[in-house]
Amino acid sequence: MSQTRQVFQTLCRMCDDHCAINVYMEEGRIADIDGYEEHPWNRGRLCSKGRAAIDLVYHPDRLFKPLKRTPSGWQEIPLEQALDEIAGKLARIRDAHGARSIGVWKGEAVGFAQQEDLARRFVHAIGSPNYFSNDSMCFNGRWIGYGTVHGAWSVPDYEHTRLVLLWGANPPHAHPNMTQMIMRARRRGGKLIVLDPRLSAVARQADLHAPIRPGTDGALAWGLIRALLERGAYDRELVANHSVGFPQLQAYAGRFTPEYVEGETGVPASLVGEIAVALARAAPAVVNYVGNGLEHHENGINNIRAVAYLDALLGALDCKGGNRLAEGFPTNRLTLYEERPLTDLEPIGAKRFPVLYGMRQECHTMTAMDAILSGRPYPLKAMVLTAANPAMTNPNTEKVRRALGALELFVVRDLFLTETAQLAHYVLPAASFLERSELHAHAMFQVVTLTRKLLSFPGVQDEYQFWRDLAHRLGAGAYFPWKNEEELTRWLLQPSGLTLEQLAAHPEGYPYRPVRYEKWREMPLRTPSGKVEFTSQYLKDLGYPELAEYRPPSYQSSPDPEYPFVLVTGARKLLFYHSRFQNIERFARAGRNPEMEMHPADAARLALNDGDRARVSSRVGTIELPVTVTAPNEILPGTVQITHGYRQANVNLLTPDDVFDPISGFPLLKALPVKVERLGNTVTPDSAIS
């Protein structure tokens, strides 16, 4: 080991788990990364993506100079020139079409919290209400589902739970660090029930894995509600004094007999009773956790709301070992929704999906594509996008490419020349998470950690510097008075009473507030009524059902014989995060990438062997990729799964951008009718030789 080796602690941001890491530096270069043992979040454990941050930071394809599209191809230009030209063009578009013709799009890769709020601040500062992000397809669906019932999305209290019930969630691949928490709960005698059409990684350890048909979770949730009510196994105090709409809930639940639930979901009637008994026995210490699997459906939000009802009935709401309502870390507010709401300028999608905008101030990216192409309701001419790759990750790729390609000005910030960046007029080099410093609160433990800027590259700006420099060029500099990221973070910290120096001295996380339970006993919930809302007047006033009514997915209620398979997209892989890390060679070589998972009976019927190539078509498009024939219990017959993010077989060439959950506007990505054909004359190495 070199004598010049130094170790620094920070948080990983290869995914949104934010595990604490040791970064070992030798002569200014990162030599190694592993888990940092003192942080309560991950206790020194780390997944393989964390170590690969080195591959990311020093990747040979990384961008270090701004690129400008010219008729003869990409031209490298100096950063100041790029910012001047971009600002000049934005100003001209603003003069010609109004500020709202400019949008900002913040991607998942740069994270949330202050990075998200900076993008929101910038776009409002220059006079446009059009903030877009990955969150019109992820996270917000669950936030809205839980938020309309409890006033917020809760955090699972794994460390004290007696039963973990996972709905469409696979922590080992999606939130790797939750795995150790779940397994610790099991070692303490807790049980694990997994509801998923696939035998996911976490389901391998489930005490009970119930394969459920995609999009039918609401029926099962209502079946469990009915069973709990029938047994009288619900929290009477919480229901009587802290909820609204219980009579309607009781009346509606009646129709969800175990037999009806079995018919809808495929979960045997006897298992419905078994799960209800397990819930009742473990209550109130039940973690009732919904994953991304429930969001991308035609009735996704109401399915999630029905699941959320269980928290109150079981008394698990904000209970020790249940679903806790976390208390946030107090910072100054960066967004300008009070100072400059700009709602009269008609944020894109706010009329069509008023809940998405009303509860989350989130414009709708799929509607943005229509606006760009049609000029209606008004022209959307320019987009400044950071850390997103919608040309891979938004539905209907062909249309996304057409729309983004039709912008008058498209600016992309990224580490790499992604599929989306290739459509841009300007591409600016972005900083990785190790090249910036920011605050992150782990809500589950209520500790805050300051991440550490460990290196920098000349000409590569952090997010703050970029937004600041652009705002100053557009006459909105007053909104970005802080000299740099450090000054900004000092300002953010003011209401907390903490200093940067204090936080820097606590890489293990600074406990900002002790964890408290059952706060609803003393203070109202953040719903309009202050209570648990089984019925929502807010939704009713907007024309939605007040109760979380169940509607069968259309592949089930009106099957199309031309497209007999149900395609689930977006199951996570351990080594990739959406479309990211596909360019890390040793990741790509570890396993079959990409692949379509298929039940052996379906494969046999189509004469498909493991590894054969298949053609998959929806009414939107067609792709070809190898088939992985699973074990009979690893996926439901008639269901196939393709993970997103692969350029060799981009599943979003198949996904529609005109079928949405009516409340959240989330696209249908996880119950899509498709057909599958065998591709003739598959060439294997052996047959190629003969």
Added chain:
Amino acid sequence: MRIVTMDPDSCVACRNCEYACAFKQAQTFERRDSNIRVNFYPEERVCIPGTCVHCEEPWCLEVCPASAIRRNPDIGAVEIDPERCAGCKMCMLACPYGAIRFDARARVARKCDLCGGDPRCVKFCISGALQYVEAEEAFGFRRTSFDAHLMHMLGKKGQP
């Protein structure tokens, strides 16, 4: 002396341990380069991680005709010296757990060396199935689980 313990009741066969080991051994993420192997049997829903337990009387060490296998006195690991290994594969035959592999490129046998006392497989095990613990306390998690089960049977309040 510490060893790596494996808990098949916590392992989810995510293969982070294999990736971490392969990376340490050969800078790849390929399973063939890993000294730890996880076997997953889907229809039985069983995940079995397997690596060397550094036996007190290692049969691999005894059978090795080249004296290439020795115990590291500092950390207690049973290690193969690739410079001495003749590639005869008798250690692989001798190991009752199948914890030794053959590296066909280098033409030598390979096995766990506990990464010099900081096993990467454990640091990258996201489920907690792998633990690096004193041999005296090895498999203590069994007792924890059994106690929880017994408490349940005794019907003590607060237990599932």
